[in-house]
Amino acid sequence: MAAAYDDAEPPLTAGPELIRLAESHGVATSYSPAPGRTVEVPASAVVAVLAALGVDAGTPDAVRAALAERERELRERLLPPTLVRWAGAEPPAALAALPVGTRLLVRIEEAPREGLADSRASQDSQEEDEGQEWDGAAGLPLGVHRLTALAPDGRTGHAHLVVAPDRLPAPTGRSYGLLVQLYSLLSRRSWGMGDLGDLAELAGWAGRTGGAGFVQVNPLHAAVPGAPTDPSPYRPSSRRFPDPVHLRIEEIPEYGYVEDRERLHALLEKAARLRSAVLDKGALIDRDAVWELKREALELVLAVPLGPGRQAAYDAFRAAHGQALDDHATWYALAEVHGTDWHGWPDALRDPRSAATARARTALADRVAFHARLAWLTDGQLRAAQRAAREAGMPIGIVHDLAVGVHPQGADAWAQQDVFAAGTSVGAPPDAFNARGQDWGLPPWRPDRLAACGHAPYRDLLRALFRYAGALRIDHVMGLFRLWWVPQGRPPTEGTYVRYDAEAMLALLALEAGRAGAVVIGEDLGTVEPGVREKLQRRGVFGTSVLWFERDWEGDGHPLPPDRWRADCLATATTHDLPPTAARLTGDHVELRDRLGLLTRSAAEEHAEATADAAEWLALLGSLGLLDSPAAGPPGSDEEEEIRAVHRFLLRTPARLIGVWLPDGVGDRRPQNLPGTWDQYPNWRLPIADRQGRPVPLEELTASRRLRRLLEVLRGPGPTAR
Structure with a gap:
């Protein structure tokens, strides 16, 4: 690699040709972690990510050659690899840009049997048939069709044309549900894990006895076997x-x-x-x-x-x-x-x-x-x-969780090498919570290879999951738009964003969810690119709102009143990566992090901030009349009543889905996962337990008076409509 692009080079501030080349491949050369702040990406990171996309940018000459080739390719092609037409919308703009006299042929996709026929196989089997004449404006059935453009000058172009419903299915009425990590839900019949x-059994009980509309579980994807197996x-x-x-x-x-x-x-x-x-x-x-x-x-x-x-x-x-x-x-x-x-x-x-x-x-x-x-x-x-x-009686049923990626050593990474980017992994840039950034060790899909095959691996994945899902939660849903790629051997700070065809990803999501009649919930917590939440909402993808994060960040920073919460979301008090509500109220989560040496400030400062945070929320609950008997002591003095009040607050919001972290129903203090730990804490290996840490089997859980009192709050006229 030439000296101009070695690791000692300062952050990229010039180099217009490298910038143009990167942008043409969806690779960012800068990003904004916060409004009004821009961070330049090191040139070495840009070069490494381009290399993972098969683009040589190691020298100035290589950059010029690659840019010329890319601009020629974009200039001469008739159609992009994938086009989207939303039901009821105008034809894709790319069709209007075709030369006058271009003929269009479309091969209509066959309806999949059981919603599961491999999309790549069906495309390959019909490769000889170019399809029927199409005027570019007439309506087409929902599906992924093969579009061919024949220009008067002899050029031919092919594209995958995704015809998708305008919006994803929406839940009927309003409902609440239980959130649980399945392995933690042991019964007296299970073999050591749920x-x-x-x-x-839980779904049958919660639907009939508790009036619940869904049960959300952790990803149940196939694991990499080992000794030990990665428990995540x-x-x-x-x-x-x-x-x-x-x-x-x-x-x-x-x-x-x-x-x-x-x-x-x-x-x-x-x-x-x-x-x-x-x-x-x-x-x-x-x-x-x-x-x-x-x-x-x-x-x-x-x-x-x-x-x-x-x-x-x-x-x-x-x-x-x-x-x-x-x-x-x-x-x-x-x-x-x-x-x-x-x-x-x-x-x-x-x-x-x-x-x-x-x-x-x-x-x-x-x-x-x-x-x-x-x-x-x-x-x-x-x-x-x-x-x-x-x-x-559940209107939704089981909500399954789609992980953001796969293990680099596993079956998908082996079988789909043609669409994974070698030498990189997915993570997150530095932010207020992690100054070093994050490397999740998951190989990313190449957006160019996905587009070339009509996003077939992604679509096949969705079809398989929707076979048995009433709804799908998509972890880090922002990954449909862009992902932070970290080149192998480099710290997460030396990565960059790579953009995906979000329009195609959303269209395929709408197509497959629509065929299954399933709801989609996006985990959109943390830093989200401007406009992403609005685009997701426009297409009917629900967001995720967690009580402790819902503050007026653009104003005084106080807790967000219930009427200012969004409606199209799953509203919860906590998640698997956060402390249970009882721990948040009592400050037990601070003591846990202190014992493990994870605090960046003194324990006294952390306790003071946690107490103030809980007290501010409880004050709002009290002012709204949601506490039946406000405790005279500090937060956590009457944790059962306070937890019920938290969920009464969630009912006051317009959120159409309300989630109850099942361990909150029995007072569990321990998070299922403590980010930032590996062997210091038993992540993903804890059974649901009561406030003393005693494991509670499913038979006792469903008989718990404390849990039943909490669910009585939620099954009233507010959350359910059936």
């Missing part, structure tokens, strides 16, 4: 397929026909001991131990032949998911032999399309079938949980 049987549900191996660790083994139909009952009984006894260790002895949830038992049991269960009806259903599932399922199952079969980091596999096996991989898939056919069947079984229990929720 499972899909527990989820169905936000670093999965695959986002398209669920994790079989969540299966309720006894509810698999073939379970009753296992021949080796003695071995199965021994596994059940081990599972009982594992469950008792968590619920009765205070042990942490051990996901790996749970999976080891379930895997052994599943080997027995899957040895039972499927009946003809079940076999037909399984065959249909495999056909519907096609190559994606084969790749997923093949990765897990290969991982059993070569380890879970595919970068260390034999060279030929690192390529999912190599002849060696095809031979390995054949040689490991039994193991590939085993993992494919696990995906089918888990999908079936997920759909059963959603049915249970809807049958209990």
Whole structure:
């Protein structure tokens, strides 16, 4: 790399050619972390990110050559890779810019069977057919169609034309729901962590007894197996397929026909001991131990032949998911032999399309079938949980969580190498909460490769999730617009934003959510680019509003009155990354961070600020008459009543969805995840517990007088409309 672009270079303030090249590829050369403040991106970071997009900008000559090529490409192409037409709107502007006399041909997408046919496969199978004449103005059915432009000068252009409904589905009326990390919801029937049987039980109880409209869970994506497995549900191996660790083994139909009952009984006894260790002895949830038992049991269960009806259903599932399922199952079969980091596999096996991989898939056919069947079984229990929720009267049902990315060593990163950017990871720039920025270690999708294939991997992912989701929460929904890319080997401060085709991403989201009749909730907390929330709201994507963050930041900084909250949002008191409400009221969250050495100021200062914050909110609740019996002492003196008052406040807002953090119902003090910690705190491994830290199984939870009193507040005439 020339000296002009080495790591010692000061932040980029000139270089118009590099700036133009970067902008033409959606790579930012500066960003604004706050109004009135602009930060220049180091030239070395821009060059590294461009390299991840396949653009050589390592020298001034390379920059000039790449810029000339890019500008020629943009000048000569007839159509961009992807176009969007919203229902009822004018045709895309790019069509009006075509040369006079250009013919348009459109190949109409076939309606997907079960909403799941692989979009790439359907496109490939019809590549020979250019389609029918189109005048560019007539209406087209919803879908992703193949558009061809034939110019008079002989040029030909192709584009994926996304025809999407104007808005996403909206919830019916107003409802409240429970927010829970599924692994933490143990019952006396689960095997050491919460499972899909527990989820169905909770949904049935909450819908019928509590009048709840939904249950929101953490991502249930397939994990990277290991010893130990990464416990975070936000670093999965695959986002398209669920994790079989969540299966309720006894509810698999073939379970009753296992021949080796003695071995199965021994596994059940081990599972009982594992469950008792968590619920009765205070042990942490051990996901790996749970999976080891379930895997052994599943080997027995899957040895039972499927009946003809079940076999037909399984065959249909495999056909519907096609190559994606084969790749997923093949990765897990290969991982059993070569380890879970595919970068260390034999060279030929690192390529999912190599002849060696095809031979390995054949040689490991039994193991590939085993993992494919696990995906089918888990999908079936997920759909059963959603049915249970809807049958209990829930208008939405189960809200699933879509993680922002995948583990670099996992199945998706291996199978989709063509659309992931090598040598980079997703994170966040420095902000008021983290001066060093963040590197989440998740490889980003390349926006150019996504556009070229009509965003097929993204669309296929949405289709798979909407099979069993009444609603979908999208973690870091701002990532539909741009993501902070961190070049490998560099700190997060030396990253930059890369822009995505948000119009296409939103259109596909509207298309697939509309077909499923599902609501979408965007996690839009933290720093959000101006205009993003408005664009999301325009298309019907709900936001997320957390009580403690809702202040008049542009005015006096006081708590935001309920009538000034937005309506199209999920309003909550807390989340999995924040202290439970009881800890916030009592200051226990400060004591926890102090014990772990995470405070940046003295404990006295932190306590004083936390107490003042809670007191200010309680004063507002009192002034609104939401506290039945205001406590005379400091915040937390009557935490049960104060927590109920917090939720009465949420009912006063216009928010159409209200979320209750389930551990708040029994006084749990411990956050499920404490950002900034790794081995200092048991993130993602805690069962729901009461105020003393005693684990509370599902059977006791649903009988809790404290929880029932809280839900009585929420099930009144305000939050539900059915």
